[in-house]
Amino acid sequence: MQKKITTTITARGYELDSYGHLNNAVYLNYFEHARWEFFRTLDLYRIIAAFDHLPVVTDVHIRYQREIRLFDELIIESFCIQEKPYLVFRQKINNKTTGVTAARATTKLIFLDKNKIAIDVPAEIGEMIQQ
Amino acid sequence: MQKKITTTITARGYELDSYGHLNNAVYLNYFEHARWEFFRTLDLYRIIAAFDHLPVVTDVHIRYQREIRLFDELIIESFCIQEKPYLVFRQKINNKTTGVTAARATTKLIFLDKNKIAIDVPAEIGEMIQQ
Amino acid sequence: MQKKITTTITARGYELDSYGHLNNAVYLNYFEHARWEFFRTLDLYRIIAAFDHLPVVTDVHIRYQREIRLFDELIIESFCIQEKPYLVFRQKINNKTTGVTAARATTKLIFLDKNKIAIDVPAEIGEMIQQ
Amino acid sequence: MQKKITTTITARGYELDSYGHLNNAVYLNYFEHARWEFFRTLDLYRIIAAFDHLPVVTDVHIRYQREIRLFDELIIESFCIQEKPYLVFRQKINNKTTGVTAARATTKLIFLDKNKIAIDVPAEIGEMIQQ
Numbered sequence: 315m316q317k318k319i320t321t322t323i324t325a326r327g328y329e330l331d332s333y334g335h336l337n338n339a340v341y342l343n344y345f346e347h348a349r350w351e352f353f354r355t356l357d358l359y360r361i362i363a364a365f366d367h368l369p370v371v372t373d374v375h376i377r378y379q380r381e382i383r384l385f386d387e388l389i390i391e392s393f394c395i396q397e398k399p400y401l402v403f404r405q406k407i408n409n410k411t412t413g414v415t416a417a418r419a420t421t422k423l424i425f426l427d428k429n430k431i432a433i434d435v436p437a438e439i440g441e442m443i444q445q
Numbered sequence: 446m447q448k449k450i451t452t453t454i455t456a457r458g459y460e461l462d463s464y465g466h467l468n469n470a471v472y473l474n475y476f477e478h479a480r481w482e483f484f485r486t487l488d489l490y491r492i493i494a495a496f497d498h499l500p501v502v503t504d505v506h507i508r509y510q511r512e513i514r515l516f517d518e519l520i521i522e523s524f525c526i527q528e529k530p531y532l533v534f535r536q537k538i539n540n541k542t543t544g545v546t547a548a549r550a551t552t553k554l555i556f557l558d559k560n561k562i563a564i565d566v567p568a569e570i571g572e573m574i575q576q
Numbered sequence: 577m578q579k580k581i582t583t584t585i586t587a588r589g590y591e592l593d594s595y596g597h598l599n600n601a602v603y604l605n606y607f608e609h610a611r612w613e614f615f616r617t618l619d620l621y622r623i624i625a626a627f628d629h630l631p632v633v634t635d636v637h638i639r640y641q642r643e644i645r646l647f648d649e650l651i652i653e654s655f656c657i658q659e660k661p662y663l664v665f666r667q668k669i670n671n672k673t674t675g676v677t678a679a680r681a682t683t684k685l686i687f688l689d690k691n692k693i694a695i696d697v698p699a700e701i702g703e704m705i706q707q
Numbered sequence: 708m709q710k711k712i713t714t715t716i717t718a719r720g721y722e723l724d725s726y727g728h729l730n731n732a733v734y735l736n737y738f739e740h741a742r743w744e745f746f747r748t749l750d751l752y753r754i755i756a757a758f759d760h761l762p763v764v765t766d767v768h769i770r771y772q773r774e775i776r777l778f779d780e781l782i783i784e785s786f787c788i789q790e791k792p793y794l795v796f797r798q799k800i801n802n803k804t805t806g807v808t809a810a811r812a813t814t815k816l817i818f819l820d821k822n823k824i825a826i827d828v829p830a831e832i833g834e835m836i837q838q
Contacts, residue, residue, distance in 0.1 A: 327612035328605045328732060330725035332777075337721060338477065338502050342470045343590045350589035354647065371469050375506040384725075385616065458743035459601060459736045461594035463646075468590060474721045481720035485778065515594075516747065600764050601735045608731060633731050637768040 317443055319355050321348040321390040322410070325382050336382035342374065345405050345419045348390040352403070361438045366428040369401065373422040380409070380416040387411060394443045399434045400424055401443075448574055450486050452479040452521040453541070456513050467513035473505065476536050476550045479521040483534070492569045497559040500532065504553040511540070511547040518542060525574045530565045531555055532574075579705055581617050583610040583652040584672070587644050598644035604636065607667050607681045610652040614665070623700045628690040631663065635684040642671070642678040649673060656705045661696045662686055663705075710836055712748050714741040714783040715803070718775050729775035735767065738798050738812045741783040745796070754831045759821040762794065766815040773802070773809040780804060787836045792827045793817055794836075 323344055331337035353359055362369065382388065387410040394403050403421040408414065427433050454475055462468035484490055493500065513519065518541040525534050534552040539545065558564050585606055593599035615621055624631065644650065649672040656665050665683040670676065689695050716737055724730035746752055755762065775781065780803040787796050796814040801807065820826050 326605075326609045328608045328724065328730060331721065332723035332725065332727045333499070334725045338505065339470045339473045339721060342473050342505075343588075346469060346590045347588045350646075368464070370509075372509050373507070374469065374473075374509075376504070378501075378503050378505075384612075457736075457740045459593065459599060459739045462590065463592035463594065463596045465594045470590060474719075477721045478719045481777075515743075595761070600739060600767065601732045604732045604735050604767075630726070632771075634771050635769070636731065636735075636771075638766070640763075640765050640767075 316393050316395060317352075317356065319348070319352045319392045321351045321392065323347070323388045323390060325384055325386045325388065327384055330384060334383075336386075338376075338378065341376055341378065341382075341407065341417050341419075344388070344390060344407060345374075345376070345403075345421065348392045348405055349403055349421070352392045352394060356442050358439055358442060361436065361442070365436055365438075367433070367436055368426040368430075369423045370426055371421060372400070372424050374419065375421075376417055376419045378417050380414055382407070382409075382416050388416065396435050396440050396443070397422075399432065401435050401439070447524050447526065448483075448487065450479070450483045450523045452482045452523065454478070454519045454521060456515055456517045456519065458515055461515060465514075467517075469507075469509065472507055472509065472513075472538065472548050472550075475519070475521060475538060476505075476507070476534075476552065479523045479536055480534055480552070483523045483525060487573050489570055489573060492567065492573070496567060496569075498564070498567055499557045499561075500554045501557055502552060503531070503555050505550065506552075507548055507550045509548050511545055513538070513540075513547050519547065527566050527571050527574070528553075530563065532566050532570070578655050578657060579614075579618065581610070581614045581654045583613045583654065585609070585650045585652060587646055587648045587650065589646055592646060596645075598648075600638075600640065603638055603640065603644075603669065603679050603681075606650070606652060606669060607636075607638070607665075607683065610654045610667055611665055611683070614654045614656060618704050620701055620704060623698065623704070627698055627700075629695070629698055630688045630692075631685045632688055633683060634662070634686050636681065637683075638679055638681045640679050642676055644669070644671075644678050650678065658697050658702050658705070659684075661694065663697050663701070709786050709788060710745075710749065712741070712745045712785045714744045714785065716740070716781045716783060718777055718779045718781065720777060723777060727776075729779075731769075731771065734769055734771065734775075734800065734810050734812075737781070737783060737800060738767075738769070738796075738814065741785045741798055742796055742814070745785045745787060749835050751832055751835060754829065754835070758829055758831075760826070760829055761819040761823075762816045763819055764814060765793070765817050767812065768814075769810055769812045771810050773807055775800070775802075775809050781809065789828050789833050789836070790815075792825065794828050794832070
């Protein structure tokens with residue numbers, strides 16, 4: 315069974331753009347934040363640090379479905395699967411009040427070893443995300 | 446023939462992340478900046494304002510190929526085509542010194558009229574990008 | 577008696593700079609976010625919108641006292657006084673766990689009317705912040 | 708005689724806020740960028756790295772005088788003096804077209820040695836900024 319981690323966030327005033335809604339790049343920040351939370355919740359940073367591995371983003375695909383406005387309360391859902399040699403995150407941002415999905419993202423990461431050579435997803439991490 | 450607009454940019458110190466290279470979201474900022482320059486060079490803002498149309502990003506897909514480091518000089522190439530009802534940008538960031546491509550992006554935009562109803566790419570804009 | 581509004585925040589991964597701690601500009605973002613929350617809590621946006629006034633920042637002074645690290649939990653305290661013609665915010669960011677102050681800020685705002693002429697702090701706002 | 712370094716910058720679309728002009732925090736980014744350029748131009752990073760010193764910002768004071776709008780061309784002037792134990796930058800952002808100053812900043816930095824103990828401005832750096 316896949317782990318699902320949820321992260322809550324409230325849209326902030328300084329994140330708005332000249333159209334008065336959340337700037338495109340901020341969605342990417344939110345998805346990144348939720349991935350840090352995913353790693354943190356499963357204690358994956360400890361594993362990464364122990365093996366001197368470096369996760370690197372190779373692909374981001376975001377579909378924007380609804381605008382996000384000031385003070386909107388959001389829930390980000392993050393799933394994660396292995397598609398060798400990648401770790402693939404599937405995430406969505408839902409408006410907490412309306413339940414409507416504002417954006418979806420698929421993000422691929424690859425792991426580099428200490429010589430910056432691409433390697434498979436470390437086995438310990440593969441296990442953690444499937445427990 | 447398609448219009449190709451090039452934009453030059455130098456990576457800045459405050460754009461680096463905790464790994465010491467350019468943060469993922471900053472690439473998205475760079476691509477967005479180059480699209481503003483594209484619109485500006487072709488004087489498309491005048492057309493958009495005249496018709497009260499609003500271009501909205503619906504899809505961003507970025508492939509990260511090389512890291513970008515402090516003070517790297519970059520050239521962003523931007524092409525633009527119509528795929529009804531979308532306006533689709535294909536862009537890449539090249540390292541000016543090495544010639545190597547650091548990232549590619551495909552971005553879809555849709556136009557909204559003043560009632561926020563999706564419409565086809567306005568004819569005047571379709572013409573401008575193909576002259 | 578002065579109103580004190582507190583805002584809680586957790587430092588995020590994408591906010592770190594190349595030294596691995598929170599970038600200087602992000603402190604300014606946090607202080608701005610807390611001022612938006614202050615306005616929101618006292619329902620000042622309603623007053624500002626009704627009178628077509630625009631609050632504009634004229635001065636920011638930040639003293640950085642401690643670094644902020646990934647996932648640090650922070651409490652921002654915001655006070656606000658009138659020093660005619662300015663509205664002056666005094667804010668600090670405290671580490672929730674250690675109680676230590678990480679930064680202090682003094683921010684001056686002036687109000688512009690619909691013709692962009694500087695005016696005194698609107699009386700309704702002056703009253704709200706002192707109740 | 709003091710070194711004066713000038714840095715040119717053009718305001719970008721993604722840097723605008725919900726009022727349609729440059730967000731407050733972006734000014735701070737611009738000033739920081741100009742300080743990186745100052746260090747780079749005088750080759751101070753080489754000295755800092757050689758001695759394992761870390762410059763840390765302790766104070767930022769920005770006075771906002773004019774709004775900055777999309778595509779405004781700006782010139783940032785940066786001076787630097789020693790006020791022991793600090794290195795103090797005095798900077799301003801001028802609009803290249805109108806010559807009007809949009810903002811001024813005073814920023815204090817202190818140097819930390821490899822044990823994170825505050826030290827005086829390293830003599831080599833003191834000399835470089837006064838040549």
